[in-house]
Amino acid sequence: MTKATSAARDDRPPLLALVGPTAVGKTAVSLRIAEALDAEIISGDSMQVYRRMDIGTAKLPLAEREGIPHHLIDILEPEEPFSVSMFQSLCAEKIREIHERGKLPFLVGGTGLYVESVCYGFEFQGDSGDEAFRERMRHFAQAHGAEALHARLAAVDPSTAARLHPNDERRIIRALEVFETTGRPLSETQAQTRAAPKTSPYRLCLIGLTMDRAALYRRINERVDAMIAQGLVEEVEALIRSGVPQDAVSMQGLGYKEIAAYLRGECSLAEAVERLKRDTRHFAKRQLSWFRHMQDLVWAEADEEGKIDDLFKSICAIIAGKFHLDLEYIR
Template identity: 70%
Template sequence: MDESADNRPPLLVLVGPTAVGKTALSLQLAKALNAEIISGDSMQVYRRMDIGTAKLMPVDREGIPHHLIDICEPEYPFSVSEFQSLCTEKISEIHSRGRLPFIVGGTGLYVESVCYGFQFQDIGADESFRGEMRTFAQEHGAQALHDRLQGVDSVSANKLHPNDEGRVIRALEVFHLTGKPLSELQDQSRGDDKKSPYRLCIIGLTMDRADLYSRIEQRVDEMLALGLVDEVRSLLREGVPRDAVSMRGLGYKEIVASLAGEMSDAEAVDILKRDTRHFAKRQLSWFRHMKALEWVDVGNDAKNSTLFAEICAIIAGKFQIDIEYI
């Protein structure tokens, strides 16, 4: 298809591992491109979970509209299919205003489900099976549940941490319902850029692994200094169950365990830093298989003017007929 004849609406996407510098760069780009930002983060949907999710607060958004942040209570088990539906609606609304929709986030499955229209709703659900898997995890542990997934869908298992019980169970449920691994079904949905409902421009940020890990450790220290422990304590006091999907997220489950006396504060911090490094590695692995993704090495300075010009040039080249966005 000749790109000049491509009438699909444009969609800009910025992905990358945690702490790589997506937030600061996204504000620069949104201003330059007349864009509105849609959060592609599975945890920022939850209200009052601000510090542990590295949420950009309204006062710091520099007048740029941000969507799909603070849209549900921490007790609610928000899902990728809900994200896909809500995000698709927001993209249409933003286009109707003559602005560029701009997804920014690090939850690969969420972002890719929108980019390539994954058909989650067609798979269905089996609440009885989910209950059996939750019981199995309680009796045998998260690792044993993860091992079951490894046996039927090693690709999905390698992307998911054993503590990510909800997504591990969903992957098992998909295999249970369809007889096919979730990873295989996702591959069938992905296709290339021409199969997307949008003209995609996907920018992926990366940097030297040692520098990234240093930034991750610094971010964890900053979260603690900002009051992460008090944030978690407040959520528990208001009655958010520790087994809620939200409370099993990085930065929350570790602090919950330390507040429950199951580990020392120092152990909780060490585990949080370690697991966040592992999470960043899995994010990079996920993004590497995304088609039509343009990698940009941001070094240790995502605000560099040369870097900004490089990214704008990539976007201008991709959205040729929408050069007015630049």
């Protein structure tokens, strides 16, 4: 149990959030923190919402969740679309429900925009958009290829193009649509949004896990090897066999698009695995870049060997300071 010390009154509900790059060790320490603070975990991962996509998303099996409730996991079929605005709405609802139960909402994940949108209540335009423009761009990609569509974005918004994989057709078209309708690159709009001072609808404690870069990359490589050993190829094969379109949002996730390319005969398994390792390392680098610009974030250093006692203590000290808790009451 925890006990609050005297502090200026703040009636906003508390929200604890833990972010960090893939493979840094968020899952293990989040379980320890959730147990100590009587918290319920909300997944801040844009891929763990999908059922039947377990290995490639590093989804924690139900039996290993130690009885701690986990939310926004396995809520959609792989064929269904998902967006940051949908996540934001669902997450706000879960935070409210958890708070009403007298528990601490604990948002854990590595999808920076998703987590930040909840922490600061970003406002998003509706998803309707210019469907006619999107259809023209889809036809363009079919006629000229993914690289040509990506090059088209690079010509008007090189920053966004640099962070999107050429096969990520949906996001490339969305970025082109923003430029078409506003005359401004998506990257410019996002930069201005992120630079503006933000206020949170919550009493927010935002913690980021980091690790020596070389150590993190070793862990990423080891994780990919473990995913292959656990049956990632078979998981992707089963999804395709069940009729999940390979251009679905879910199939653009790390691990799925690389293995799908292997299954289509476009590369060897060894080449697919190396691409996955490379793409995951690049993704971790982008995650860290995003997190470094997040307002209010306090960093904690993770141990390469996965030892979490010292990490747990340092995180508890951060939480105690932010939420005005007595450390001795954190079990």
